[in-house]
Amino acid sequence: MLNRLTISQKGLLLLAVPIAFEIILVGTLLAILFPMQNALQQSSQYVSKTNALKQLANDMNIVNAALLNGMRSRIYGIHDFVERPAGMSFDAFEKRADVMINDAFNAEPRAFLAIPLKKYKLWTDSTQEHLADYGKATSSAAATSQPNNYKKRFDEFQALVLKAQYAAGAGRLAQASQASAEAYKTLAKLYVDVNSELTKLSAQDKQIREDALGQDESRLQAVSQQVTIVLVAGVLINIILAVMLAIVFSKVASGRLLFLMDNTKRLTEGTELNPTLAGSDELALLDKSFHDMAVRLETSRRKEQAIIQNASEVLCSLDADWSFVDANPAAQRVIGFAPEELRGKRLEQFLSESDWNATRVCLAEAKFNSNPINFENELIVSNGARIPMLWSVKWNQEQGKVFCLARDITERKRLERMRQEFVNMVSSDLRTPLSHLDSFLGKLTEGGFGDLNKDGSDQARKSMRNNKRLLELVNDLLNLDKLSSGQMDLKISECSAIDLSQRSIDAVVGFAGKVGIKLVNNAEDVNLDCDGDRVVQVLVNLIGNSVKFSPKGSQVICWATPDSDHMIKFSVQDFGRGIPEAMCKSVFEKFKQVSKADATEKGGSGLGLAICKTIVECHGGEIGVDSELGKGSTFWFRIPQRQKA
Ligand code: ADP
Secondary structure, three states: OHHHOOHHHHHHHHHHHHHHHHHHHHHHHHHHHHHHHHHHHHHHHHHHHHHHHHHHHHHHHHHHHHHHHHHHOOOOOHHHHHOOOOOOOHHHHHHHHHHHHHHHHHHOHHHHOOOOHHHHHHHHHHHHHHHHHHHHHHHHOOOOOOOOOHHHHHHHHHHHHHHHHHHHHOOOHHHHHHHHHHHHHHHHHHHHHHHHHHHHHHHHHHHHHHHHHOOOOHHHHHHHHHHHHHHHHHHHHHHHHHHHHHHHHHHHHHHHHHHHHHHHHHHHHOOOOOOOOOOOOHHHHHHHHHHHHHHHHHHHHHHHHHHHHHOOOEEEEEOOOOEEEEEOOHHHHHOOOOHHHHOOOEHHHHOOHHHHHHHHHHHHHHHOOOOOEEEEEEEEOOOOOEEEEEEEEEEEOOOOEEEEEEEEOHHHHHHHHHHHHHHHHHHHHHHHHHHHHHHHHHHHHOOOOOOOOHHHHHHHHHHHHHHHHHHHHHHHHHHHHHHHOOOOOOOOEEEEHHHHHHHHHHHHHHHHHHOOOEEEEOOOOOEEEEOHHHHHHHHHHHHHHHHHOOOOOOEEEEEEEEEOOOEEEEEEEOOOOOOOHHHOOHHHOOOOOOOOHHHHOOOOOOOHHHHHHHHHHHOOOEEEEEEEOOOEEEEEEEEEOOOOO
16 A cells, blocks of 8 residues: 555655644644633633722722711711621611711711812712723623613712702702712612622632632643643654654665665676566656666667677677687687687687787777777688688777677688789780780771771771770779779879869860860969879860760860868869759769760760769869759869878
């Protein structure tokens, strides 16, 4: 189940479980503390009401004291009058007060009413204010007692005082006395009521607190104990839970990581991999990719192995001492030794002394070269036969080995020999008699052997033309062979482009004049390093072709000019028939002609441009043609202005 979760989901779970537990813990604590909180809240409502009442009682005291103070200076026994003796009932106290007030008033009616108005106003104002506070506390209190209408009663008291003052002022003393007596009674009753409610409220508040918290605070202790237990247990459980989860997750993850590491080890050792990891988390996906990669590696390794095992060439490696380290099965077929027989044998054992000396130099060179080194030698194989081999070797610094690809080139050598024999045959057995025949036919047509009749001289001329063509073909073939087999060394010297151009024009000018073509030398005065004779050979071929394929009366222009990359560009421009675009590349191949008639009518062999291409490439240049059918062609070639020594 855990393996299905991704690493981020596991991380979330690791966080979420302790957080959820903490939420439960806080909930439990709140549930424990809630009743206490409730009781305290109720109690606080009682407190505000009690406070308001206390203020009120205080006010009453002040007013009461003030009323009596007015008389104090003149009336004796005032203390008895003010305080209700302990144990006296209210009715008795009221009756006694009535008598005392009447007596006092009768004795000093003016003094009773002589409370300074300013002071009186302050007292009544503050009482009104405290009455309003009481009203608010009462309306918000949860356990309100019956409203006592204190405000109304205080207003009545005030009205009575005013009445008494007014009557006294008017000299109606009897009326004033009655009103003031009533006023005092009202106030005294109000005072008593306020005090008695205050006592009741205090008792209620005490009860509520006791109910909520317990009389001897045992409840409070129990609650605090509960809170402590829940807190400690909760924190402990939370820590254990978090640690356990962390251990489980890390165990699961590290177990799976070890599994992956084991697979990596197995892959490097080449042993079979463990089955894929169960689950769908990132590690399982990684393991799956790893298995896929291992399968692909194995497939490509098998393919490589198959290529190496079935290769016809010998693939082998040699150590720094040039002894065989490994080889493929082709070694058995080519050298006559199985790979395991070859192991440890020095390459020197299979070569003649001169071959070994040359080979050793090439192998040593490979050590300091990042590119493969190619060379040829003759291996003396198990049956003593000598097999020509072409080697391509590359040094591997890391492994301290040279990796070799050796190809049996017996067949190539045989073909080369055959070609050489053919060339020799053409050169001696064909060219020599053709040259003799050419000079004989020349002499014959010029009457060197006596005059021929018309028919005879026509035939002799025709034979001479055909013989010349054959001789040209043979010469071209031999030329091309020499060039492409690298037997022709270029004789590089500094030449003038104008001179080269002029020499070429001079060689063709006679033939051009015969067909009415004008040759123009437009070469610039630049010097270059080249094999002058070979460049003239190329230009003669290009100018000759242009003359052949240009209409009578037109001109052929020879250009030479400096080009980009320090090259000199030679061009031969004609205004002849042009070359189809599709053939502009192939005309440089051997025996490629635009039409068959170019061989018969124009007497070409199709080898001229191939020879030109080889000469230009030998100079490190390139050749091409820009042509437009019916408008003419410009054959060009570019060669470096300066050749390396
Ligand atoms: P050859 O001229 O002996 O046939 P080349 O290799 O010199 O052989 O030329 C190959 C062919 O290229 C020619 O036979 C001809 O068809 C075509 N060609 C060469 N030069 C021109 C040219 N200036 N105008 C038209 N065609 C040309």
